[in-house]
Amino acid sequence: MRVPARLLPLPAALAASALLTGCFSATGADGSGEGERLRVAMMQPPRSGLSPLSDDAFKLSRWSTAETLVKLDADGDAEPALATRWKQSGRDWTFTLRDGVTFHDGTELDARAVVRSLTRAAGASPKPRILDGVELTAKPRGTDTVVVTTADEDPLLPQRLSSPQLAILAAKAYRGKTVDPVGAGTGPFELTEVDGTSSATLDRYDDYWGGRAKAPGIDVRFVPDGTARAAALRSGEADIVEAVPVSQAALLDEDLITEVPMPRTNTLYLNTAKGPFKDPGLRAAAREAIDAESIVKGVYEGRADAAEGLLGPALPWAAGLRTEVRRAAPEKPDGRTVTIGTFTDRAELPEVAAALQQQLQEAGFEVKLEVREYANIESDALAGAFDAFVLSRATVLDSGDPAAYLYSDFASDGSFNISQLADPAVDRALAKAGGTPTGDARRKAVVEAEAAVLATDAAVPMLHERVIQGDAADVVGAAHDPRERELVTLDTHLK
Template sequence: MRLPARHLFSAAVASTLLTGCFSGSSAEGEGDGGGHGDGKRVRVAMMQPPRSALSPLSDDAFKLSRWSTAETLVKLDADGDAEPALATEWQQSGRTWTFEIRDGVTFHDGTKLDAEAVVRSLTTAATASPKPRILDGVELTVKAKDPDTVTVTTADEDPLVPQRLSSPQLSILAAKAYTGKTVNPVGAGTGPFELTEVDGTSSAALDRYDAYWGGKAKSPGIDVKFVPDGTARAAALRSGEADIVEAVPVSQAALLDEDLITEVPMPRTNTLYLNTGKGVFKDAALRAAAREAIDAESIVKGVYEGRADVAEGLLGPALPWAAELRSDVRRTAAAEPNGRTVTIGTFTDRAELPEVAASLQQQLEKAGFKVKLDVREYANIESDALAGEFDAFILSRATVLDSGDPAAYLYSDFASDGSFNISQLADAQVDAALKKAGGTGAGEARRKAVIAAEAAVLGTDAAVPMLHERVIQGDAADVVDAAHDPRERELVTTDTYVK
């Protein structure tokens, strides 16, 4: 097969970037040979470096979860329903939920998991500023009923408390993690692997925790390198420098053996957020003009090489019920752009986004806009995006990452007081629809309310969903049972090992 020149050039560059990618990380463990893979550590190349020193109160929490080092009271099954983790059972009485804490669990520093530890972790999250986004709009208090039982009370009756508590941002850590103003997860989790070393934004190391309550892991440890360059990550798999590679760019998939990659439809939408608070797109008719100018199908074919799905809404094929319930959306008529200048921001951490930005620039200019692009690393652009410094922002956004339920994502991104409201949207009808969705009990009624909230958002053109991504994960041929999780919560588990 003949490869495009950009693929070949990227591969050549990656060979330079990869020199010493896992230098200093031994593939051999110190284990006693007591099980599958005991002699080999799992080498992982991850996409985004830590943004907040691996604080569980940030998106870094999902790294802790994917490394199986920090755990929550509840976890989710494949359908998004709550099931036991550090809590064994729970029940609701009005605004209060009671959780029974699992017996026999110890933190990595040897201290015992008890109700006091749960109260400490959850209260820290609930009173943080900003709060973890899973708690957007939620007032939550936690108390110890006895050493093995906690109660969680919300200001309003909340049918999704168990699902909220499954978010990795609400992980339960030992007391040692909470010193000063930061939360340090090193040696403070309960999972099968103990986080032992973090080298800034370069690497991390984890060793097997043999006293894990769920049974001994099959691998003696994990060595992580943060490799933002997607070409370098893919090359690490080809060269044998990495065992598991997170988020292989579409442009690199053709260079890899098909047997080494797994493609999974993700609850992740590539969306153009339009600034409704100021600038050109404060005008709804110009937002409509931008929406009509976008040809998402050409972006899927040209940038994603067909490895994505054209969006019909904010929620994609990973949630099949969304398409079944969705109906037509009432929209504002478009106005002529007349040469108005807009600045679009995006980031380099996801390799396709700069190409998406270039495609959008062409499409919008063809429609009559003048377009400037501002492309940086995510860590250097997020604060400006949240402050509304751009006319538009391209974001690859997980829609059910936190609770397994999209209502939390919709609230975070589009409520007037949402913590991730890049569109600066403040719309009473949207707020009302989001509130109704959040307060509806689990099941069909909630799904319908969620779709109604999606329709309310789409009717404002504050966000133009373009495509739904599929994640491409690379696993070396000798890797056994790496997780392929569409919610991006699991990667290396107790069952994962290298032959």
């Protein structure tokens, strides 16, 4: 049975109802009423029509509708998913596919389907960020074996192939220029309907290779407003709510929220290509002006960790490998005007930007803020339209390994290089980290690459976030994943 709705202040209740009422169903898709469907409130709406070649891929993963050849365990090591085993021989990796897997349209998973999906991803523009700096080709060997070849030996390839952006979809998904995941995945839930940026519907796929899901389906509503998401949990309008804002966590029953340290860093990216922060001395002045501890206490109410580097406590090995970083000396800002951009989708970021505005102005800068929804500001940020940009960034989101994040954000040809950084020393350190075999040697090379980035002051890490997820009291088996890959699983259901 569902928990009775809690009383809400009238404006909050009305806001939640306006956003959510009518978008969730309590019965099966066929009206049979078998079990109760899971009602999920997500933070960010789709930005690319739920294409797996974009960040929307992580929604498909969190709904257990699209799957990859391998997945990651708690330590970030690769383990079987659609592939049951793999073997490296130089630049070649041979993957053996799982028997008995069907796509949601009834077609069978085979080597040609895997090759089709990987080839489309490898040729995409822009590429999925997990493939930054990686050239790969895939060829079938019979019906159940795929050989993936990289331009250079890549010790991290299995982990790369765990990225939700490299999900394997049915042929029907690739008709035309876009990739449409509706009815094309292999997971326990089939994506059956998408209503633009408002909602999505998924039904249980009874022929799933891993068994029958315990819930009959999932009804998703995209609710960018954090207050409305929290209100939906309090009022009983939603069963699972992702990314509860810090400001709302104290208003919820502690038994309904889970707080997990996560590999996500709140960073101020500084534009090194043009504007005031092209000057290393002014970047150093900005770095010296930032008081991260006050932001943690004031904005995050202590529910975050002040940053010592780009990699936080979710990667405990990083702190023990760090050495002192030599940086440029700060120069006086002398009233130089800078514009900081950020977005509203994560409720804390506009507050962080406002705190930074005050701190930088006290240091002698003049600061303007530009705040929009993420979908409306991302392209400008990537184009270098701002002097600085506040971003909440997952550091091991794709591969379980931070080398890919560092390359994407700070390599000269990185696909997410908001700082517009082009530094040969950084490029060399990133190349070394990416080419080092997994284990202690790779971790050391990653920390050396982090140091090379920090030495440029292209990015000022401020704090490491904790994910706060809300689950209604009758929810069983919801995932609490610091990598933000899992949410609703095969076993998630309502009592």
